[in-house]
Amino acid sequence: MSDAIISIQGVTKRFGEVTAVERVDLDIRAGEFFALLGPSGCGKTTLLRMLAGFEQPSEGRILIGGQDMTGVQPNHRPVNMVFQSYAVFPHMTVFDNVAYGLKVAHTPRGEIAPRVKEALAMVQLSGYEARKPDQLSGGQRQRVALARALVKRPKVLLLDEPLSALDAKLREAMQIELVRLQQTVGITFVIVTHDQDEALSMADRIAVMESGHVRQVASPQTLYEFPSGRFVADFIGKMNLFEGKVVAREAAGLSVEVEGLGRLELPADERAPAPGRAVGIAVRPEKVELTRSAPPEGSVARRGTVTQVAYYGDVSYVFLDLEDGPALNANVINDERAAEPHFVKGETLWAAWNPRDFLVLGE
Amino acid sequence: MAGRLTSLLGFGRDEPIGPLDYGRRWWMRLIVGLTFVFLYAPIVVLIAYSFNDSRRNIVWVRFTTDWYVKAIHDQSLLVAFGNSLTIAIINTLLSTVLGTLTALLLWRFRFPLRPVYEGAIALPIVIPEICMGVAMMAFFAWIGWPNDLPWPISLSNIVIAHVAFSFPFVAVIIRARLAGFNRELEDAAKDLGATEWRTLLDIIVPYLKPALVAGALISFTLSLDDFVITFFTAGPDTITLPVKIFSMVRFSVTPEVNAASTVLVVITVVTTVLALRLQNAGQKAGSSG
Numbered sequence: 001m002s003d004a005i006i007s008i009q010g011v012t013k014r015f016g017e018v019t020a021v022e023r024v025d026l027d028i029r030a031g032e033f034f035a036l037l038g039p040s041g042c043g044k045t046t047l048l049r050m051l052a053g054f055e056q057p058s059e060g061r062i063l064i065g066g067q068d069m070t071g072v073q074p075n076h077r078p079v080n081m082v083f084q085s086y087a088v089f090p091h092m093t094v095f096d097n098v099a100y101g102l103k104v105a106h107t108p109r110g111e112i113a114p115r116v117k118e119a120l121a122m123v124q125l126s127g128y129e130a131r132k133p134d135q136l137s138g139g140q141r142q143r144v145a146l147a148r149a150l151v152k153r154p155k156v157l158l159l160d161e162p163l164s165a166l167d168a169k170l171r172e173a174m175q176i177e178l179v180r181l182q183q184t185v186g187i188t189f190v191i192v193t194h195d196q197d198e199a200l201s202m203a204d205r206i207a208v209m210e211s212g213h214v215r216q217v218a219s220p221q222t223l224y225e226f227p228s229g230r231f232v233a234d235f236i237g238k239m240n241l242f243e244g245k246v247v248a249r250e251a252a253g254l255s256v257e258v259e260g261l262g263r264l265e266l267p268a269d270e271r272a273p274a275p276g277r278a279v280g281i282a283v284r285p286e287k288v289e290l291t292r293s294a295p296p297e298g299s300v301a302r303r304g305t306v307t308q309v310a311y312y313g314d315v316s317y318v319f320l321d322l323e324d325g326p327a328l329n330a331n332v333i334n335d336e337r338a339a340e341p342h343f344v345k346g347e348t349l350w351a352a353w354n355p356r357d358f359l360v361l362g363e
Numbered sequence: 364m365a366g367r368l369t370s371l372l373g374f375g376r377d378e379p380i381g382p383l384d385y386g387r388r389w390w391m392r393l394i395v396g397l398t399f400v401f402l403y404a405p406i407v408v409l410i411a412y413s414f415n416d417s418r419r420n421i422v423w424v425r426f427t428t429d430w431y432v433k434a435i436h437d438q439s440l441l442v443a444f445g446n447s448l449t450i451a452i453i454n455t456l457l458s459t460v461l462g463t464l465t466a467l468l469l470w471r472f473r474f475p476l477r478p479v480y481e482g483a484i485a486l487p488i489v490i491p492e493i494c495m496g497v498a499m500m501a502f503f504a505w506i507g508w509p510n511d512l513p514w515p516i517s518l519s520n521i522v523i524a525h526v527a528f529s530f531p532f533v534a535v536i537i538r539a540r541l542a543g544f545n546r547e548l549e550d551a552a553k554d555l556g557a558t559e560w561r562t563l564l565d566i567i568v569p570y571l572k573p574a575l576v577a578g579a580l581i582s583f584t585l586s587l588d589d590f591v592i593t594f595f596t597a598g599p600d601t602i603t604l605p606v607k608i609f610s611m612v613r614f615s616v617t618p619e620v621n622a623a624s625t626v627l628v629v630i631t632v633v634t635t636v637l638a639l640r641l642q643n644a645g646q647k648a649g650s651s652g
Contacts, residue, residue: 052550052554054550054553073553074550074553074554075553075554075555075556075557075558076556079554080554080555081550081551081554083547083550083551084547085545085547087545087547087548087550087551089548089551089552089566090548090570091569091570100552100555100557100565101555101556104552104555104556104557104558104561104565105556145551148551148555149554149555152555152556
């Protein structure tokens with residue numbers, strides 16, 4: 001608790017009738033790369049704008065570095081932001097853009113030039129000082145926006161969908177560079193994104209948001225492997241979801257009757273609903289094993305027919321119709337060099353999985 | 364030669380044409396040509412006869428610049444021109460500031476009756492000038508505006524009338540430019556530590572610069588050209604150039620009037636062209652930001 005650089009306490013934000021953010025409690029630790037992830041309209045940007053001071057919470061309060069930020073204007077907060085449109089000042093050179101924050105803070109003149117130089121070197125834009133923004137590419141403009149924020153040496157750097165305007169190749173390169181940058185400067189980064197790959201690959205911890213609520217805060221791996229509920233399970237990665245009913249819940253194991261899969265004996269799970277209650281059973285596509293011959297004893301297996309194969313180079317997504325009805329998606333890693341696909345449409349296969357890989361989702 | 368003419372006019376072509384190729388059709392060229400003749404022939408005649416060495420504007424005798432020399436030595440014409448310029452310059456300063464503040468107010472703030480206020484601002488643009496002129500005259504008479512003030516304060520009621528009808532034009536131009544402003548630029552400046560005031564000066568005003576210059580030039584031309592409203596507000600000692608030209612024409616249309624009018628036309632055209640070019644340049648520069 002004491003190492004929280006940002007502490008969001010019971011924050012609600014209403015715009016007229018609409019509640020954008022509802023009773024959010026969140027601690028962000030000093031020095032971590034934190035992501036706010038969610039679909040559009042989930043309130044993640046509103047939350048970020050409240051951290052920056054552009055919006056004031058309707059209820060609750062936000063502490064930054066232990067200080068209550070209620071009523072503190074954006075220009076007096078120890079945070080800086082990289083905007084979605086980058087918001088690089090079009091009439092100023094790269095140097096003047098980066099120097100602007102120092103000038104308005106009355107930084108001594110002799111100190112400005114070396115600090116701007118240092119910030120530009122950090123984002124690999126040395127030598128671009130005299131350029132105007134319209135002479136820069138999108139990626140370069142974003143670096144200017146980064147340098148302009150970092151030169152202020154903020155306690156927290158806020159990034160609003162920073163990579164959404166870049167093309168796929170550049171985005172991947174920037175993901176790696178942002179992580180490197182964050183580790184170099186050691187500043188807390190809070191990034192808002194709707195792209196789960198971005199959040200999973202960059203962040204130390206992620207808060208998944210949905211309609212104004214934080215659904216789960218965890219490390220990327222925990223979110224992926226142990227999602228707290230249906231929304232997170234479905235939103236992060238791909239998922240096969242089946243509906244079922246709990247038959248027995250004992251210390252030895254959980255027995256579930258699943259539509260189309262029949263009776264499944266799963267490891268004990270104390271979070272599972274009581275017997276007789278509905279339950280969701282989920283399994284990741286890459287945890288399904290496809291074989292032509294019958295699988296070994298002990299694994300759970302069902303027969304199914306391939307309806308479609310989508311080839312992605314490194315992996316192929318195989319879509320099956322199981323014998324008893326439900327559709328199933330399985331990932332096959334293409335780890336052998338071959339000119340022909342491993343599985344083809346119309347083929348009948350065994351789909352097998354380890355009972356431990358099933359997720360039990362309540363509600 | 365004849366063959367070239369017909370092909371230039373678009374005769375003898377049967378192939379289908381694209382929507383942007385209609386400019387090559389002879390009838391399209393004819394319509395465009397006639398439009399220009401109707402629009403500009405009177406002005407061209409006016410300018411041509413200002414260089415004609417004859418008292419009558421009927422037959423061309425020979426080229427001369429005598430009428431310009433005569434106009435320059437006409438004391439009353441010079442006084443009127445001086446008045447016009449003084450009024451136009453003061454009006455430009457006032458209406459640019461006022462129009463910009465109005466545009467910023469309407470763009471930046473939400474307040475009760477904002478749409479009503481917005482509509483009221485546009486009223487001087489649409490209201491018939493003659494009504495505005497009569498209203499101005501009645502207004503100044505009603506409040507008992509003194510008409511024996513020393514120059515240039517004696518021009519104040521004309522300046523007030525001019526500002527009243529020209530600042531809405533400035534407001535419209537500035538608002539159009541503000542509509543394309545990226546609000547994140549404003550947020551970014553504040554985020555970097557700028558106050559509201561510094562954000563306005565450092566970010567918003569530089570962004571508005573082309574529109575500010577365009578607005579200033581438009582209000583300058585509007586004021587310099589105005590006859591109707593000025594006619595109702597000017598006193599015997601505060602004659603402006605358009606009003607003076609009108610009174611000269613009442614006796615007879617002399618080439619001296621042509622010369623004075625030509626000067627007015629040239630100033631107006633030059634400032635308008637400048638205004639339009641600056642506005643276009645601003646649009647191009649704004650799209651990259």
